[in-house]
Amino acid sequence: MSKTDSKIDAYAHPDRLVTTDWLAEQIAAGTVGRPDGVALLESDEDVLLYSTGHIPGALKVDWHVDLNDPVSRDYVDGAGFAKVLGSRGISRETTVVIYGDKSNWWAAYALWVFTLFGHEDVRLLDGGRAKWIAEGRELTRDVPTPAAVDYPVVERDDAPIRAFKDDVLAHLGRPLVDVRSPGEFSGELLHMPDYPQEGAMRGGHIPGATSVPWARAANDDGTFKSRPDLEAIYLTEQGLAPEDEVVAYCRIGERSSHTWFVLTHLLGFEAVRNYDGSWTEWGNAVRVPIEK
Amino acid sequence: MSASPASPVPLPPALAEIADDFTSASNDLKLQLLLEFSDELPPMPERYAGDLSRLERVDECQSPLFLTVEVGEGESLDARVVNLFFDAPPEAPTTRGFAGILHEGLDGLSAAAVLAVPDDAPMRFGLAAAVSPLRLRGMVAMLSRIKRQVRAKTAV
Numbered sequence: 285m286s287k288t289d290s291k292i293d294a295y296a297h298p299d300r301l302v303t304t305d306w307l308a309e310q311i312a313a314g315t316v317g318r319p320d321g322v323a324l325l326e327s328d329e330d331v332l333l334y335s336t337g338h339i340p341g342a343l344k345v346d347w348h349v350d351l352n353d354p355v356s357r358d359y360v361d362g363a364g365f366a367k368v369l370g371s372r373g374i375s376r377e378t379t380v381v382i383y384g385d386k387s388n389w390w391a392a393y394a395l396w397v398f399t400l401f402g403h404e405d406v407r408l409l410d411g412g413r414a415k416w417i418a419e420g421r422e423l424t425r426d427v428p429t430p431a432a433v434d435y436p437v438v439e440r441d442d443a444p445i446r447a448f449k450d451d452v453l454a455h456l457g458r459p460l461v462d463v464r465s466p467g468e469f470s471g472e473l474l475h476m477p478d479y480p481q482e483g484a485m486r487g488g489h490i491p492g493a494t495s496v497p498w499a500r501a502a503n504d505d506g507t508f509k510s511r512p513d514l515e516a517i518y519l520t521e522q523g524l525a526p527e528d529e530v531v532a533y534c535r536i537g538e539r540s541s542h543t544w545f546v547l548t549h550l551l552g553f554e555a556v557r558n559y560d561g562s563w564t565e566w567g568n569a570v571r572v573p574i575e576k
Numbered sequence: 577m578s579a580s581p582a583s584p585v586p587l588p589p590a591l592a593e594i595a596d597d598f599t600s601a602s603n604d605l606k607l608q609l610l611l612e613f614s615d616e617l618p619p620m621p622e623r624y625a626g627d628l629s630r631l632e633r634v635d636e637c638q639s640p641l642f643l644t645v646e647v648g649e650g651e652s653l654d655a656r657v658v659n660l661f662f663d664a665p666p667e668a669p670t671t672r673g674f675a676g677i678l679h680e681g682l683d684g685l686s687a688a689a690v691l692a693v694p695d696d697a698p699m700r701f702g703l704a705a706a707v708s709p710l711r712l713r714g715m716v717a718m719l720s721r722i723k724r725q726v727r728a729k730t731a732v
Contacts, residue, residue: 330667330668330669330670330671331607331670331706331707331708331711332607332610332611332614332669332670332673332707333667333668333669333670335607335608335611335669336611336614336666336669348708348710348711349705349706349707349708354705385667
């Protein structure tokens, strides 16, 4: 189902990213929404954005309502995940393409959660919702009604790609990438500029972390930068190597999912973990070290 | 502060009616209703368009929202009419939906009635499960800024 695209082919895992052209061809060919075809999911920051108009054939998956546990600060369990996917007609073998707003932050976050459950074939639409719209392509308010299928209950495997606070404490001294804005990194701001104050008691960053705001990996149109441009940032400038163990974090783990995707799938790093507790945990935790 | 915990401060009638519609709806229908409020939010009038500096920015919303309040003349707070104006981009339908609810429920009320709206009003729509409590903070912030502007504009 792949199509040659020189920018995408240069990435370490080119099968993790699709172009708007590719998606448009799939839609035209009628494979989107077909059980043996492609499942298309929209994952946005705004819970209503999908309803205002979405790519034909897309279903909504909401990071908060669908992927987070409603009580504990954690993701849904295997049964919850099976329900979210099965009800959308997605089986374990289905190719899933996710796209969203905000340069695919929430799409990358959803992809990362899908990876916790080991869903094999999950990809991002390069440029996300904004690029599709900028190209003048079709949107619809029609919501597909797929027949539910059985998705197996799979135990979540957090360890390879998810770091908890204790893991980060044990990791100090090794590479940590803080993907928040410069003001959040310095401790001047306790939240993203333009975003709600989300209640961190302390400002600053985890000791030893370097500041590489997530947006540096994105072009203005929301697409990912080319592999040589990404290598210039993460390898040359930051001195990271693909075999390094790296932990990325932000405020709640959404922007760092974007960077996790860049390092893991576009540059081929083998041991990147996303610390989803991020600053809303670290900046509130008692007696953890903080650097300003 | 005489209201006992057993009898919460009532919402103004129009807002109470909206709250009833929401609380009796399923989660899917709540989102549909919220989308209608988003679609129907009146545009910012010409006199404010293009001059965001005259509007108050609500930083607590996940997406940018600007609002302003006009209070008419009158001899008492009961006689002075409040009008509300909002500006939020189409890419922020949830924020627009919250603004639409407040516009429909409060626009045209007296200053006294707006000031009497309980601060927990946004929690009375049963929206927490449908949109997540985190996102509801935006509506709480809008309401408190509306009341603050009314208070400031009616201060003698």
